[in-house]
Every structure is written in C-alpha cells, then in structure tokens.
Amino acid sequence: MPELPEVEHAARCLRSWLAGRTIVRAEVEQSRVIGPSAPRTVAKALTGRHLVKLERRGKYLLFTFDKGQGALAHLGMTGKWLRRTPDDPPSHSRLRLFLDDGAVLHYRDPRMFGLFYLEPAEGLHRLRPVAQLGPEALDPKLDLAEVLRGSKQPVKVALMDQSRLAGLGNIYAAEVLYQVRIDPRRKAGELRPAEYKALERAIRQVLKRALKLQDVPEEITYVEEGGDNPFQVYGRPKERCRRCGGKIASFTQAGRTTWWCPGCQR
Ligand SMILES: [Zn+2]
Secondary structure (H helix, E strand, C coil): CCCHHHHHHHHHHHHHHHCCCCEEEEEECCCHHHCCCCHHHHHHHHCCCCEEEEEEECCEEEEEEHHHEEEEEECCCCCEEEEECCCCCCCCEEEEEEECCCCEEEEECCCCCCEEEEEEHHHHHHCHHHHCCCCECCCCCCCHHHHCCCCCCEHHHHHCCCCCCECCCHHHHHHHHHHCCCCCCCEHHHCCHHHHHHHHHHHHHHHHHHHHHCCCCCCCCCHHHCCCCCCCCCCCCCCECCCCCCECEEEEECCEEEEECCCCCC
16 A cells, blocks of 8 residues: 555656656546546646646645646555556546647546546645645654654554644554554654654654665555555564564554554564
C-alpha cells in the first residue's frame, strides 16, 4: 500500500515524465476516483495543459497546471501512475493523459480508493484534507514528543494519524517501532524523551532507505502485489525475528494488522 516513499516515487516519476510536455488529449473513465466531476469535464480541463509544479504533501499529490488548473490526487490502497506506449495499456486504467512525445500516462487503480479531483491550483493547500495534515514525517525539524504529546492512543495508531504526522501508514509505522524496540500498544504520549528521539531517527532512516530502494526510473511493485518484501516485520507473521530469534506476531489494532516482535519490543 502506498505510503510516503511510494507517493514520493510517483511524484518524481510524474515530474520527469511531464517536464516540458503538453497533454494533447485526456481520457477519463467514470469512477469514484475522479469525484463529483463528469469524466468529460475532467478530460476537457486537462487537454492542452502542461505541468507547472507537482508537490507531495503527506500521501497527497498536488498538481499545478498552467491556466490555474490544479488537481488533488491520492493513491489510496492500490493506485499507481504508469507511463506506457499507446499499444500497451495496463488494466484498471481510470485516467489517461496522452502527451506530445507519444507517451501515455495512466492512473491505474484496481480497488479505486485513490482520487484525482480537479481543483483550482491556488487553493490546493487550503483544501481540508491537505490543510489538516500534521508535519511531514521527513521534516528535519520534526519534534515527535510535541507531535504525540498528550495522546492516549497506542503509539502505532498515533503514528498513522495523518493529522498528527503526515506520511506514515501501516507498513512504515510497524517498521519504525520494530527498529526502536517499542511495543506498538504503548501509549503515544507516554514514551521517554530518549525514545521520542530514537523514533525520530528511525523514521528518517526507514523512510530514506525505502526511498533509495525505490530510486528506479519506472514502475515499482508493491509488496502486496508480490514484490520483494524488504521489511523486517511487515508481512512476516511466524517468521523468526532477525534480532532476538523470537517469533514475529500480528494482531489487529484500530482495524489494521500490526506486525511486531513480542520478544524484543517493549
Ligand atoms: Zn525480536
């Protein structure tokens, strides 16, 4: 499932694919991904546009095109941007941008939890889902003790709360807690000062490692799609912990599966 590193990868790809290009035509399927706008309206608004800038905020992509046209996009659970030749379309393509270099950019999303909403470019940062995001997980000035202050939520759940901290999801929250040996059930507001500092470092390390792994020019395969599993605990129930030899366990927390090592996370 896409989290900060995967969304950042999508942003880097899209910036390079769209640099200096014009969208000569767009095709948009009727689906909940494109929101309340009619497919025809979206296609028309994108035709003739070029990208001015593309920002990532948390797990959102903020597109600014010329003529003040903008779009807010999210990859949801299975979304992915792909560049293909016209004769090689992927399945589940919800939106297609035909570029003046002959390439076709597809937004592919089998489960359709993602979105691509047309919005005026100047108002993108004021949109509610963007305005309510907490600080970026990779912000060098991140103060986790402040971010989690007073939280009675389990620390794993609080780390995934985008209004506290933007960018971490189920996978990376589990991975950073494993790295610092913290039990995911502990109360987020009650860690020791040294533990907040260690968590800040772990977040940077784990996300930067993921960004490096994904420093590939084209498509990445999500681990749920059968890609390599580079993670220490995520998706490894009953395997041995590489640190203490104990068994990796999983349980449900706020409706999501949490993986951890009961042997060395306290
Ligand atoms: Zn262990």
